[in-house]
Amino acid sequence: MSLKGVGAKIFAKRIRKKIDKWASNPIKTQEKVFKSLIGQSKHTVFGKDHNFQNIKTYSDFAKNVPIRDYEKLKGYVNRVVEGEKDILWPGKPLYFAKTSGTTSGAKYIPLTKDSMPTHIKAARNAILCYIEETGKTNFVDGKMIFLQGSPEMEEKNGIMLGRLSGIVAHYVPKYLQKNRMPTWETNCIEDWEQKVDAIVEETVDQNMAVISGIPPWVQMYFEKLQQKTNKTIGELFKGFELFIYGGVNFEPYKKTFEKLIGKKVAGIELYPASEGFFAFQDSQNEKGMLLQLDSGMFYEFVKADKFFEKNPKRLTIGEVEKGVNYVMLISTNAGLWAYNVGDTVQFTSVSPYRVIVSGRIKHFISAFGEHVIGKEVDEAIRIGAEKTGVIINDFTVAPQVNPKDGKLPYHEWFIEFREAPKDIKTLTLEIENSLRKQNSYYNDLIEGKILRALKITIVPKDGFKSYMKSIGKLGGQNKLPRLSNDRKIADALTTIIDK
Structure with a gap:
C-alpha cells in the first residue's frame, strides 16, 4: 500500500466517526443548523421581510416563510445578480451556478463562502466512506477522470458565474491534481461531442482507476472508447475500480454499463445539485444515500400527493416515514429559503436517514389521473x-x-x-x-x-x-x-x- 493509501485510510476513519456522530443525532443536528441559518440571516433583506428577528421555532418559520420555487424567489435573486449585498445571505455570493430552467430561462443559483465547502466535502466524504468500509485504496494512486462542464467562468457584477461542475473543478485538492484527467484545455472545450472525442484521445492509453459523471454522458465516453479500440472498458483500463455517478437513476443504465465495462466495478451514487450537495452513498451494503443533515441545509418535506393543495403540511426530518414519496424543500447557507428543489425523494432508512430520488414533482404523467412517477x-x-x-x-x-x-x-x-x-x-x-x-x-x-x-x-x-x-x-x-x-x-x- 502506498503512503497516499495509508494516509487515506487514517483520514477516512476519522471522517467516518464525525459523520456517524451527527447521523446518530439527526433531530438535534437539524435544530442546530436551523438556528444558525436564522441567526445569520436576520439582518438580510429576506430576513427582515420575513420577520426572522422573531422566529424562535420551526413553527414560526413555517408561518412566516412560504414554499417557493425559483420563479417565486426570482425577485430576490435578481437583486443579488445586480450586485446588491445582504439580500438572501450576508454579503455577496462567491459564485452563481448558472443552469437552464424550463420556465424561467437561465437560473442563477448563489454559492456562498459558507455553502461552497459543503459541496467539496460531501464529494470527498463519499469516497472516504467507501475506503473506510471496504479498506480499498489502490485507486487513489491511479488516474481519475471527472466528466464535467467547462471550468471557464465569466464575471457578473463582481460575482463569478459558471456551471456547477466547472466551478467545482477549481477546488480539486492538490494531491489529486497529478492524477486528474482530462487536461485543463480539454475540459474547457464547450462543444460536448468534440470534448468527449478529445477526452478519448487523452485517456485511451491511460490506466483509469476512477471515472465519474452523469451516466448517459459517461456511456457516450465508453462507447467512443470501445469504437476506437474494440475492447471493453475493463480490458482497456485494467485498474478501473470505482465508478462515481449521480444526476439520474442508474438502474436503467446498469445492463448497458455492465456490457460496456465487462467486469464488476464498485459504484458510489451521489446526489449533487447547484442548490446543494444533498446526499451520497455511504455504504456498499445499504440501499439509498445518506442525507447530509450537517451541511448548512435545513430540510422540510411535503407528501407529493398533497403538494399541490393550498396549504400542504410541511414536515421536518423527525416526522418522515420510509417509502413515502416526498417533495424536498431546503433552506440553506447560500440563501435559499423553503425552496422547492423540484425533486421527490423516498426514505429507505430513518436510522440513519437515507434517501433515493424518486423523480421530479413536475415530471409525471397524470393526463388521466394516474399520477405515474x-x-x-x-x-x-x-x-x-x-x-x-x-x-x-x-x-x-x-x-x-x-x-x-x-x-x-x-x-x-x-x-x-x-x-x-x-x-x-x-x-x-x-x-x-x-x-x-x-x-x-x-x-x-x-x-x-x-x-x-x-x-x-x-x-x-x-x-x-x-x-x-x-x-x-x-x-x-x-x-x-x-x-x-x-x-x-x-x-x-x-x-x-x-x-
Whole structure:
C-alpha cells in the first residue's frame, strides 16, 4: 500500500466517526443548523421581510416563510445578480451556478463562502466512506477522470458565474491534481461531442482507476472508447475500480454499463445539485444515500400527493416515514429559503436517514389521473429488461391522449435499445404488468377501459442524443426527463424517428 493509501485510510476513519456522530443525532443536528441559518440571516433583506428577528421555532418559520420555487424567489435573486449585498445571505455570493430552467430561462443559483465547502466535502466524504468500509485504496494512486462542464467562468457584477461542475473543478485538492484527467484545455472545450472525442484521445492509453459523471454522458465516453479500440472498458483500463455517478437513476443504465465495462466495478451514487450537495452513498451494503443533515441545509418535506393543495403540511426530518414519496424543500447557507428543489425523494432508512430520488414533482404523467412517477417507470423498465434480457440505452414516456386510430388513449414509451429486441410484445407486457402492480390508479384506468396498454416506440441509435443536441442540452449536467405530461418531447422524437 502506498503512503497516499495509508494516509487515506487514517483520514477516512476519522471522517467516518464525525459523520456517524451527527447521523446518530439527526433531530438535534437539524435544530442546530436551523438556528444558525436564522441567526445569520436576520439582518438580510429576506430576513427582515420575513420577520426572522422573531422566529424562535420551526413553527414560526413555517408561518412566516412560504414554499417557493425559483420563479417565486426570482425577485430576490435578481437583486443579488445586480450586485446588491445582504439580500438572501450576508454579503455577496462567491459564485452563481448558472443552469437552464424550463420556465424561467437561465437560473442563477448563489454559492456562498459558507455553502461552497459543503459541496467539496460531501464529494470527498463519499469516497472516504467507501475506503473506510471496504479498506480499498489502490485507486487513489491511479488516474481519475471527472466528466464535467467547462471550468471557464465569466464575471457578473463582481460575482463569478459558471456551471456547477466547472466551478467545482477549481477546488480539486492538490494531491489529486497529478492524477486528474482530462487536461485543463480539454475540459474547457464547450462543444460536448468534440470534448468527449478529445477526452478519448487523452485517456485511451491511460490506466483509469476512477471515472465519474452523469451516466448517459459517461456511456457516450465508453462507447467512443470501445469504437476506437474494440475492447471493453475493463480490458482497456485494467485498474478501473470505482465508478462515481449521480444526476439520474442508474438502474436503467446498469445492463448497458455492465456490457460496456465487462467486469464488476464498485459504484458510489451521489446526489449533487447547484442548490446543494444533498446526499451520497455511504455504504456498499445499504440501499439509498445518506442525507447530509450537517451541511448548512435545513430540510422540510411535503407528501407529493398533497403538494399541490393550498396549504400542504410541511414536515421536518423527525416526522418522515420510509417509502413515502416526498417533495424536498431546503433552506440553506447560500440563501435559499423553503425552496422547492423540484425533486421527490423516498426514505429507505430513518436510522440513519437515507434517501433515493424518486423523480421530479413536475415530471409525471397524470393526463388521466394516474399520477405515474419516475420511480415507477424506472422500476418497470428495469424489470422488463431483466426478464427479457434486452439492454436499454435510454427512454422517456409521454401520454398519447388523441391517438390517430381513434381508439383508447395510452402511454407511449420511447426507448432506444443497445440491440434491437427480439420480442417487443413480451417486453411491453412485462413493463405494463410492473407498472400496474406499482400504481393502482393506472391499473384501475386499464381495467376500466379508460386507457389501453402502453405502446413502445423504438428510437434509433443516438436518437436521444440528437434530440438533446437539437435543444442545446447535449452533455454537461443536462438530463433527459423520464416523464412528461404533454407531447413536447414525444413530438420532437417522432420527427427524428420519421426522418
